[in-house]
Every structure is written in C-alpha cells, then in structure tokens.
Amino acid sequence: MELGERIKVIRVSLGETMEQFGQRFNTSKGTVNNWEKGRNAPNKANLKMIADLSDNPMELIALYLTQV
Numbered sequence: 001m002e003l004g005e006r007i008k009v010i011r012v013s014l015g016e017t018m019e020q021f022g023q024r025f026n027t028s029k030g031t032v033n034n035w036e037k038g039r040n041a042p043n044k045a046n047l048k049m050i051a052d053l054s055d056n057p058m059e060l061i062a063l064y065l066t067q068v
Contacts, residue, residue: 003063004038010054011036025049041067 001009011021011032018032025031025046034040042050047064051057 001063002038003041003060003067004036006054006060006063007032007042007050008036010050010060014053038067 011018014021016024018029018036022029022032025042027046031040035042041047041064047061051060054060
C-alpha cells in the first residue's frame with residue numbers, strides 16, 4: 001500500500017471528509033487530496049500527527065521513508 005492510500009484509509013476510518021481531515025492539520029481539502037493521490041507527502045509534523053491517528057504508526061512512517 002502506498003502512503004497516500006494509507007492516509008485515505010485512516011481518514012475514512014475516522015469518518016471524516018477531506019475538508020474535516022485537513023482542518024486537523026490546518027490545511028486545505030486540496031492538500032489532503034494531493035496526499036491521497038500521491039502528488040506530495042505531508043510534512044514531518046503532519047505525518048507525525050497522522051501516524052498518531054493510525055493503528056500502526058510505524059507502517060505509515062516506513063511508507064513515508066520509502067517515498068521521500
């Protein structure tokens with residue numbers, strides 16, 4: 001699974017729209033869309049916050065490291 005796909009799984013599991021998820025990170029719906037599509041990755045601070053929402057934070061960080 002790619003990083004963007006994993007971010008989407010986390011967002012959907014929280015029952016949040018892209019807009020709601022983006023508000024957690026003070027970012028836009030468009031930015032969340034770009035993360036999920038793999039166009040760009042969250043910065044380290046946002047990645048840490050997303051990882052904290054995940055049931056497997058190390059997996060998310062490993063995916064990030066393989067794509068940077």
